[in-house]
Amino acid sequence: MKTYQLPEVRIERDKDRCINCGVCVRQCAFNAHKFDEDGEVYSEDEKCVACQRCVSLCPTNALYIKDNAPFVKDNANWTAETQKYIWKQAETGGVLLTGMGNPKPYPIYWDHLVLNASQVTNPSIDPLREPMELRTYLGSKPDHIEIEMVNGEPVLRTKIAPQIMLKTPILFSAMSYGAISYNACEALGRAATELGTFWNTGEGGLHRNLYKYAPNTIVQVASGRFGVHSEYLDAAAAIEIKIGQGAKPGIGGHLPGEKVGPAVSETRMIPVGSDALSPAPHHDIYSIEDLSQLIFSLKEATEYTKPISVKISAVHNVAAIASGIARAGADIIAIDGFRGGTGAAPTMIRDNVGIPIELAIAAVDARLREEGIRNRASIIAAGGFRNSGDVIKAIALGADAVYLGTAALVAMGCHVCQKCYTGKCNWGIATQNPYLEKRLNPDIAAERLYNLVRGWSHEISEMLGGMGINAIESLRGNRLHLRAVGLSREEMDVLGVQVAGSPMA
Amino acid sequence: MITIDAKGLPYRELNEKVREAVAGGETEIKLANVNGQRYIADAIDSPVQITIEGVPGNDLGAFMNGPTVIVHANGQDHIANTMNEGKIVVHGDAGDVLGYGMRGGKLFIKGDVGYRVGIHMKEYKDKVPVIVIGGTARDFFGEYMAGGTLILLGLDTGNNDSDQIAGNYFATGMHGGVIYVRGKLEDYQLGKEVAVLEVDDSDRQTIEKYVTEFAGDLGLDADDILKDEFIKIKAVSHRPYGNLYAY
Numbered sequence: 145m146k147t148y149q150l151p152e153v154r155i156e157r158d159k160d161r162c163i164n165c166g167v168c169v170r171q172c173a174f175n176a177h178k179f180d181e182d183g184e185v186y187s188e189d190e191k192c193v194a195c196q197r198c199v200s201l202c203p204t205n206a207l208y209i210k211d212n213a214p215f216v217k218d219n220a221n222w223t224a225e226t227q228k229y230i231w232k233q234a235e236t237g238g239v240l241l242t243g244m245g246n247p248k249p250y251p252i253y254w255d256h257l258v259l260n261a262s263q264v265t266n267p268s269i270d271p272l273r274e275p276m277e278l279r280t281y282l283g284s285k286p287d288h289i290e291i292e293m294v295n296g297e298p299v300l301r302t303k304i305a306p307q308i309m310l311k312t313p314i315l316f317s318a319m320s321y322g323a324i325s326y327n328a329c330e331a332l333g334r335a336a337t338e339l340g341t342f343w344n345t346g347e348g349g350l351h352r353n354l355y356k357y358a359p360n361t362i363v364q365v366a367s368g369r370f371g372v373h374s375e376y377l378d379a380a381a382a383i384e385i386k387i388g389q390g391a392k393p394g395i396g397g398h399l400p401g402e403k404v405g406p407a408v409s410e411t412r413m414i415p416v417g418s419d420a421l422s423p424a425p426h427h428d429i430y431s432i433e434d435l436s437q438l439i440f441s442l443k444e445a446t447e448y449t450k451p452i453s454v455k456i457s458a459v460h461n462v463a464a465i466a467s468g469i470a471r472a473g474a475d476i477i478a479i480d481g482f483r484g485g486t487g488a489a490p491t492m493i494r495d496n497v498g499i500p501i502e503l504a505i506a507a508v509d510a511r512l513r514e515e516g517i518r519n520r521a522s523i524i525a526a527g528g529f530r531n532s533g534d535v536i537k538a539i540a541l542g543a544d545a546v547y548l549g550t551a552a553l554v555a556m557g558c559h560v561c562q563k564c565y566t567g568k569c570n571w572g573i574a575t576q577n578p579y580l581e582k583r584l585n586p587d588i589a590a591e592r593l594y595n596l597v598r599g600w601s602h603e604i605s606e607m608l609g610g611m612g613i614n615a616i617e618s619l620r621g622n623r624l625h626l627r628a629v630g631l632s633r634e635e636m637d638v639l640g641v642q643v644a645g646s647p648m649a
Numbered sequence: 650m651i652t653i654d655a656k657g658l659p660y661r662e663l664n665e666k667v668r669e670a671v672a673g674g675e676t677e678i679k680l681a682n683v684n685g686q687r688y689i690a691d692a693i694d695s696p697v698q699i700t701i702e703g704v705p706g707n708d709l710g711a712f713m714n715g716p717t718v719i720v721h722a723n724g725q726d727h728i729a730n731t732m733n734e735g736k737i738v739v740h741g742d743a744g745d746v747l748g749y750g751m752r753g754g755k756l757f758i759k760g761d762v763g764y765r766v767g768i769h770m771k772e773y774k775d776k777v778p779v780i781v782i783g784g785t786a787r788d789f790f791g792e793y794m795a796g797g798t799l800i801l802l803g804l805d806t807g808n809n810d811s812d813q814i815a816g817n818y819f820a821t822g823m824h825g826g827v828i829y830v831r832g833k834l835e836d837y838q839l840g841k842e843v844a845v846l847e848v849d850d851s852d853r854q855t856i857e858k859y860v861t862e863f864a865g866d867l868g869l870d871a872d873d874i875l876k877d878e879f880i881k882i883k884a885v886s887h888r889p890y891g892n893l894y895a896y
Contacts, residue, residue: 232895233895235895236895236896237895238892238893238894238895238896239893239894239895240894240895241894241895241896365731367769368750368769369731369749369750369752369769369771370771372712372731372750372752373712373714373731373733373752374692374694374712374714374733377692377712398890398893400888400891401887401888401891409773410773412771413752413771413772413773413776413796414771414772414773414795414796414825415772415773415795415796415825415887417887417888418795418824418825418887418888419824419887419888419889419890419891420795421769421793421795421822421824421889421890423768423769423793427746427749427765427768427769427792428708428726428727428730428746428749437687437707437708437727438708440687440688441687441688441691441708441711441712441730444660444661444664444687444688444691444692444711445688445691445692445711445712446692447668490894565894565896566896
């Protein structure tokens with residue numbers, strides 16, 4: 145069938161600059177660049193996904209990728225994108241598939257929240273020369289502590305639940321081996337270890353060679369139970385039960401058989417080339433009581449030595465659900481907003497289901513405080529954190545720490561072309577093709593990740609110091625340090641913040 | 650061989666005692682007066698034999714990696730959840746979602762079982778989990794099955810008076826492994842991802858091997874069971890949803 149879909153982009157090649165070296169031809173797994181019969185390079189716009197790999201590697205800067213949005217006659221409803229989707233489905237009968245997080249122009253509440261700073265009173269702190277504590281402990285905190293004086297020294301009598309210690313309130317989000325390459329996993333593990341924080345295996349198991357990063361690894365137990373066995377659970381610093389993911393709340397996942405090569409097959413314990421199906425629900429969890437059963441099954445399996453996290457998508461009833469999770473015995477609640485990324489999701493679900501993480505954090509934190517159980521579980525927020533400003537605002541809204549997924553991928557080279565599901569990632573990240581995977585050098589990728597989090601952590605310290613605060617803990621849930629700009633009364637009520645210009649209460 | 654009296658013990662204390670006994674080198678442990686305690690043998694790594702008197706609670710043998718567990722009563726839900734290695738034998742009926750995500754080892758249930766039994770089992774090379782059910786099963790038997798062997802015998806060994814050997818949505822989403830049924834299934838009972846095939850010699854050998862072991866463990870007559878006809882259910886594709894998407 146002839147396609148009516150128009151190329152999304154136009155590849156411009158400056159013929160004066162092009163030296164016909166063929167780098168672009170070799171770099172493009174989508175075959176957008178080719179040699180013609182005479183050995184001259186040419187390009188096919190319709191194959192280009194705008195991942196910018198060729199542009200970045202062209203030695204003479206001869207390439208430029210332009211938006212090719214067609215002119216749609218005077219219509220805000222039937223946009224070029226709407227028409228493209230219809231043609232694609234009319235031609236295939238399939239479900240629209242995409243990658244990464246929700247790209248739609250929903251309000252980004254981070255950009256409507258501003259932070260406070262000290263002026264004159266309560267002097268600001270200079271983190272370059274004064275103590276500044278970003279250390280964060282994730283895990284259940286006791287309702288109260290008992291201290292006994294022994295020979296004049298205080299001794300803690302309360303048994304504290306297991307905690308994981310982060311040197312900075314930033315972790316790497318769950319991205320499974322299978323969705324991302326071995327080298328990408330290795331880079332995340334190495335960077336997390338060097339940073340004193342944690343990476344998360346996602347639901348694809350932990351490759352044998354990556355057990356060396358286990359002390360800085362959170363392992364996931366998802367509905368497909370891929371790669372879950374007692375050694376995997378024992379090795380981890382913490383265990384996360386994956387209920388939902390912000391990019392696709394309420395549905396499971398299909399890792400396509402093309403991505404299940406020998407190593408993924410071994411790690412997931414399924415045959416080579418077989419689809420890896422993750423059911424939408426865990427079939428041993430149909431209620432909060434059942435969730436509690438799995439939480440305690442994992443605690444029993446690891447003899448109560450590590451925190452158990454439960455990850456959910458941010459949905460309408462998120463506050464009540466989080467309350468149930470805390471009461472079910474989870475030590476950590478991870479909440480993934482609708483801008484959270486994915487290796488593959490139906491486009492309509494990614495773009496239309498779930499709620500922004502900003503509102504979810506505020507609602508959950510407020511609910512757990514109201515019920516007097518906020519101490520029982522730490523909150524990790526996830527879903528499209530772009531910079532340190534977003535992170536510090538999340539903590540002021542009530543999160544303990546933040547998961548980075550997309551930002552970590554971008555640090556490694558991702559250009560957010562949203563074609564992860566094809567397995568043809570030219571940056572060597574979302575692929576299992578050995579030729580492509582080799583492009584991601586785990587040493588360099590780990591260094592880039594380290595640098596990113598180091599930079600953000602410095603910025604967080606500076607902003608904290610500016611507010612006259614010397615420990616990240618003192619900012620957590622401290623919404624007086626936030627003010628709203630351009631939000632409705634209802635939005636401010638959910639966020640629990642006042643309009644900019646109102647005084648410190 | 651030691652006996653642990655489970656009477657009145659919360660699961661956490663009972664399981665601690667079991668783990669202590671295993672760590673102390675016990676090879677045979679008897680649990681007396683078990684009454685619904687969960688997580689027995691959860692994630693235990695040694696090839697210890699655990700005999701249970703009374704009804705164990707949910708998640709018996711979850712993440713288990715080696716022990717042999719014998720239950721002289723009925724079992725509850727989620728037995729052999731994500732189990733890796735070892736064997737569980739239940740001399741009675743059992744509940745829902747047995748052998749969920751099972752990766753290896755064996756689960757034998759003498760009587761009838763509930764819904765979603767043997768779902769999402771896996772296999773890798775020579776690591777092939779096996780479940781044999783003596784009686785009948787409810788809906789969604791073998792759902793999402795990715796590997797392993799499920800055998801459903803339909804004997805009159807349980808307390809469920811259903812006249813059907815299995816419920817509906819049999820093996821929906823199956824994309825690997827094999828199911829053998831001693832009896833017949835109607836087309837409407839089957840998931841659309843599977844086909845019914847005749848058993849060949851190699852299937853026959855597999856069935857004989859596991860049924861003989863099952864019958865031996867549970868005091869049944871293997872020859873009598875094997876006299877009847879079996880059918881084989883397999884996935885028509887290991888990529889059942891490959892054509893679902895618009896790339």
